[in-house]
Amino acid sequence: MEYNFREIEANWRKKWADDKAYQVDNNTAKPKYYVLDMFPYPSGAGLHVGHPLGYIASDIFARYKRLTGFNVLHPMGYDSFGLPAEQYAIQTGQHPAVTTEKNIARYRDQFDKIALSFDWSREIRTTDPAYYKWTQWIFLQLFKSYYNYQKQKAEPITILVAGFEKEGFVGNDDVAAFTKEQWATFSEAEKSSLLMNFRLAYLSEAWVNWCPAMGTVLANDEVKDGVSERGGYPVERKLMPQWSMRITAYAERLLNDLNTIDWPESIKDAQRNWIGRSEGTSLRFKLDGHNESIEVFTTRPDTVFGVTFVTLAPEHELVKKITTADRKAAVEAYANTAKNKSERERQAEKKVTGEFTGAYVIHPFSGKKVPVWIGEYVLLGYGTGAVMAVPAHDTRDYAFAKQFRLAIPQVIEAPPGWDFSKESFDGKEGKCINSDFLNGLEVKAAIKKAIEEIEKRGIGKGKVNFRLRDAAFGRQRYWGEPIPIYYKDGVPYPLDEKELPLVLPEVDKFQPTETGEPPLARAKNWKYQGKYEYEYTTMPGWAGSSWYYLRYEDPNNVNEFASKDAIKYWENIDLYVGGAEHATGHLLYFRFWTKFLNDFRYLPFIEPAKKLVNQGMIQGVSAFATRVNPTMYQMHGDEPGSIWPVIYITKEWENKIKTEQEPREEFIKFLKKVVIKNNPNANLSNVSTARGTSHSMFFTTHHVPVEYVSSDNILDKEKFKPFASSFFKDLKVSIEFFPEEEPYICTREVEKMSKSKWNVVNPDDIIEQFGADTLRMYEMFLGPIELSKPWSTQGISGVHGFLKKLWRNFFNEKGLALSEEKANPQELKVLHKTLKKVKEDIERLSFNTCVSAFMICLNELNELKCNKREIMEPLLVALSPFAPHITEELWKQAGHKDSILKASFPIVNEAYLVENTFSYPVSFNGKTRFMLELPLTLTKEQIEKEVLANEATKKWLQDSPIKKMIIVPNKIVNVVI
């Protein structure tokens, strides 16, 4: 009987679906285990071979856990709100819901083909009103809460309001103090906007990352190098009313609790970095001639005597007020150019720029006048938007001072020989000098002392600052969750919980309105109670994904986002698998929402995922071809109907043509030839390479679909031609190759797999050719899951061969041929050695070594000519998480009525594994002279005796100058002369 994987896999796929084999129940006495994959955005391209890597790994683990007696929650769903479907809708008018539905069907089909053991009865979609009802509900909870910093937890805002009514407010950085009498006189609108300073979900005028090309606001982590992460459009800064989430309130907890979870150090570090806690102090510099003062934040109050100027961010509110008349023009001009620069331009510019405001502040300790400057290097969003500049001990201040020739007095003792005319000394070690009451103190002690002094004088106080910013929450898009807010007289009010979900309305078009309002403004008759405008922005992509793991626990609950019982049973995620690219996005936000829900006791845990594993990316190997652009040469007779030759040229020749005369002439000759070939009436004297001396700009290198290129990089010219022609829609072209007769060699490069790069390998093709079991095992065999690597099918035959061999172990020409003979110790040892290795390796998620272990095992069993039931059956069970179809089939063939899914992972019997001997290396003068095979159980004295009894040793010892042997059981035999 042949190993007919196509038939076997199709049969079992159907059987498992019919039996609902993977459905799990919330009510069971079994212990729980929660294995979750990050749910995907269902893109139009479907899955490529890179996607399943994490899914297969988590699936293997889930299956393994089931075999070891756990009730395993292993669900899947779709993060189905998102930009591509919307952009497609803008282009084609097709409703994003339709696109999404279609893509989901495709994903589902692919998931099933790979035999991922998801409980589909728990599937969720973020676009489902029954789901986003609860996303909106959580938004309302956040809106109705504030953060109590004393208690370090969120509380209902009604508590805060009650406090205002009773005692007023003492004031903080953002809100001025007011009395209870004043509070009572505030209008509805005033109260509303005041409370926005406290709510965890709030509306405010904010500088946002505005992307004009997409017509939307982006979060900081959606902007990379000044352009949008998706699409790469330029992003600029803009002040506008904006919904935000006060994630900064949780900064301290998000940081501290990282220590309680088993996540990759790189992710934790990225989050620590992103949160960016720094301890320091605020300090006020009184303005000379004004009542106001400038507040700065510094981590180095020890260097306060080295301050020679103060720098404000160009957008700082005090700038206008303090600038002197003579400096006004220059300062305004500078502030304006700075404001209009995009983030990208600001970053690209390495030049030090700034302007003097004409104003001075009084140094709080020395009483000297210190000039106030503005400079781009100071960011409005961090600290107070103002810095005290200590050029001698801060690189940036140093550069600024050099540029504008400001004094650079030294106040920390630098190492001997330090040249302050070249660079600043930023080190946090050394003694204070020229610093009045700080003189002689070490930096650390000086910081402490300085803060004490600052606080004593009431000019500032010790403070912790975070780099983390509040997260923008509104998007000017259609395809997202509506924000459940309506406006009455311009004041935002929340919907009542009973009115949820606020369903996404239909619109006629998906682009912004002519007046620049979001698409939702197009919705007809979409008004709260028929008269009040709803909020037109929708929630960002991360909203639905910030709590989805909870919904799987109780997916059909209409009364709660999940029942208390379900949450109590399933708790948080035990193993979470997904890409590292979400380090400072999703992985931070879903921790934030978990903590928030915990504050209100909806959850009994403070972190969403105990353990996180990042699977590496599987990259594609792209192929490239270089063509000569038709603009490189002139061709007369280009009247309608003429055919332009588009010439593809190999890298080798491209370089030659650029540098050498002779090849160029040869190329022109060729060019004329193909012109005439395509246009017999062309005037050859008018054909020549044109323009300038540099020809490099006339070459274009572009991706070639990998399926047109052989493994040794040779392009299939005939298949390629229609593809290449498609670049020239309006121009009649003929695709030519130079040199003509030789094979065209493409260049290769490893990149991210993506449709636009034409390097996608579809898992369906692999499954068709080798089967899903082979695909699963091969993807695991490629290497450790967390490693990124280019996809290559080299080696897939080895894994496929293993499965075929396994199949043959069960069958001979006559049919099933399992031996019922009792296994001997040797065979048992092979089995149990493998079981032990596999068990341990699965538990530490080292699946590639598991696959190796199975191969070794089968090789050894074949060497022993063993096909005994007693050995093969446990092996099948252990293998079943990796290759579910073939093991299920063989299990049935071996005579089992029940599915292998119901089996138990075999128990490892260590008794079979006892090693009888240990190799003791005997070393002498640092070199191993020989290995002694000795029983393991020997004591030190016995080993000494054995060593001396051994004939070879004895002989060698006689000739050697050894006087003494040092013996450590199980380790080593040392000899000393």
Place this chain on the structure above:
RNA sequence: GCGGAUGUGGCGGAAUUGGUAUACGCGCCAGACUUAGGAUCUGGUGCCGCGAGGCGUACGGGUUCGAGUCCCUUCAUCCGCACCA
């Protein structure tokens, strides 16, 4: 610049606490069976050397009887953050 990770044959990668480096797979070489094979099976395969032997885990040091593994220096590659005061 800061932070993190990685560096082992022709290739993907093993080596769990320091203990015979290169398991397993691919590729390659030879052979067997075949009309044939992109089927199957057997053997070989780090480098230098005829050989004994020597050299080998990015480079250079160190600790140790013994280092891929621990420590220090340098280099390379990848990832994240980046005027964060």
